[in-house]
Amino acid sequence: MMRILLVNKYYYLRSGTERYLFNLKRLLEARGHVVEAFAMQHLRNEPATYAADFAPGVDYRALSGAARLAAAARVIWNPEAGRRIGRALDAFRPDVVHVLNIYHQISPAVLPPITRRSIPIVQTLNDYKLICPNYLLYTDDGPCTRCRGGQYAHALGHRCMQGSRAWSALAALEMTLHKAARVYERHVAAFIAPSRFVQRTAESFGVPAGQLVHIPYFLFPGDFTPTGGEGSYAAYVGRLSREKGLGTLVAAMRHASEVPLVLVGEGPLRPELEALATRWGLSNVRFSGYQSGPALTRALSEARFSVLPSEWHEVFGQTITESFAVARPVVATRMGGIPELIDEGLDGSLVEPRAAEALAERLRALWLAPARAAEMGQAGRRKVAARYDDEAHYARLMALYREVGAG
Numbered sequence: 001m002m003r004i005l006l007v008n009k010y011y012y013l014r015s016g017t018e019r020y021l022f023n024l025k026r027l028l029e030a031r032g033h034v035v036e037a038f039a040m041q042h043l044r045n046e047p048a049t050y051a052a053d054f055a056p057g058v059d060y061r062a063l064s065g066a067a068r069l070a071a072a073a074r075v076i077w078n079p080e081a082g083r084r085i086g087r088a089l090d091a092f093r094p095d096v097v098h099v100l101n102i103y104h105q106i107s108p109a110v111l112p113p114i115t116r117r118s119i120p121i122v123q124t125l126n127d128y129k130l131i132c133p134n135y136l137l138y139t140d141d142g143p144c145t146r147c148r149g150g151q152y153a154h155a156l157g158h159r160c161m162q163g164s165r166a167w168s169a170l171a172a173l174e175m176t177l178h179k180a181a182r183v184y185e186r187h188v189a190a191f192i193a194p195s196r197f198v199q200r201t202a203e204s205f206g207v208p209a210g211q212l213v214h215i216p217y218f219l220f221p222g223d224f225t226p227t228g229g230e231g232s233y234a235a236y237v238g239r240l241s242r243e244k245g246l247g248t249l250v251a252a253m254r255h256a257s258e259v260p261l262v263l264v265g266e267g268p269l270r271p272e273l274e275a276l277a278t279r280w281g282l283s284n285v286r287f288s289g290y291q292s293g294p295a296l297t298r299a300l301s302e303a304r305f306s307v308l309p310s311e312w313h314e315v316f317g318q319t320i321t322e323s324f325a326v327a328r329p330v331v332a333t334r335m336g337g338i339p340e341l342i343d344e345g346l347d348g349s350l351v352e353p354r355a356a357e358a359l360a361e362r363l364r365a366l367w368l369a370p371a372r373a374a375e376m377g378q379a380g381r382r383k384v385a386a387r388y389d390d391e392a393h394y395a396r397l398m399a400l401y402r403e404v405g406a407g
Helices: 016-030 065-076 079-092 108-116 165-181 183-187 196-204 246-255 270-279 293-301 318-325 356-367 370-387 390-403
Strands: 003-007 034-038 096-099 121-124 190-193 212-214 234-237 261-264 285-289 305-308 330-333 348-351
Touching: 003 016, 003 079, 016 034, 016 318, 016 390, 034 079, 065 165, 079 108, 096 108, 108 121, 108 183, 165 183, 190 196, 190 390, 196 212, 234 293, 234 318, 246 261, 246 270, 246 356, 261 293, 270 285, 293 318, 305 318, 305 356, 305 370, 318 330, 318 370, 330 356, 348 356, 356 370
Parallel strands: 003 034, 003 096, 096 121, 121 190, 190 212, 234 261, 234 305, 261 285, 305 330, 330 348
Antiparallel strands: none
16 A cells, blocks of 8 residues: 655646546545645645645736736746645655646645655656647647757747747746756656657657656546447537647538537637638537536447547547547547557548548548447447556556655
């Protein structure tokens, strides 16, 4: 049995990172480990033993004037977060600390107090923030690797952070200082890459190969029950944002009028997408809004297949394995970690990004072959059980914890 501290700036379900956080906590506790958390304070946080020691909450978008300037310094180094995690460490005395997203609000100031106590650290790379100022390797509506080699000034030139020169300059400075000090590399024993693509890309940006370990994301297959039937629509599940390739997807529906599409999710691009669907008279496109838990699983299981038309380098593609888990195949783009999940023609189909007509062709082909789609979905379900279930993830993670000196 180990004592494990999970560190992430949010401790409520906010994104895929937190979904992994809470699944990881469930996985470890189910096998007898003692798991606690450190995060920043927030009204939506789940209950936590050391909540009183959490770092003070901050919403940078709500600040102005002198408060914003003071907060800017904490983006680079938040000494209060360092002090507070020290108290939690002394009270809990973990065998290992597993870090996720600590950037900006918590900052790497929490790392030295951990290593001073001779506690090993592993960090899951749920995004590209370790190597990219804006987390995404995406700017100006396309994939971007301009900052490779420490050229972080590009973030300012392209206003990579929320279109703001000020925030982009701060992000560039933050990255420059952290890389110069090698603060993550010096304190984190192992960086967990959810895909081989993330592993290769991080290495190409200078993260030491010996500190990178590939451990894919996982799910609990028992949480996903196929409903059977042919499915009555194609489903996109995820955030409605530009890097997800949804403009291309809606354009593809002009060439696939017989395919009903349901977009499950919310995000800043929804008004633009709705306007496009209206302008083009796409009665086969419907927006269902945000869903989670059983409702989200049901939305996937009642589809004939799902589609992920991303135009950024997906870190993994969790909706692909979730779709497989309910025996539904996936049509997706060759971006990031996606091709590692899909075997062409066996459990899904791959197309190039930004290719609306080619995407439409794949959607139509699968829609008009429901028996074939069902066969492919079953192949995907077998793949999840063999490669991406909780047992496989647990075995890999325990081996890594022991390798870095935990327990």
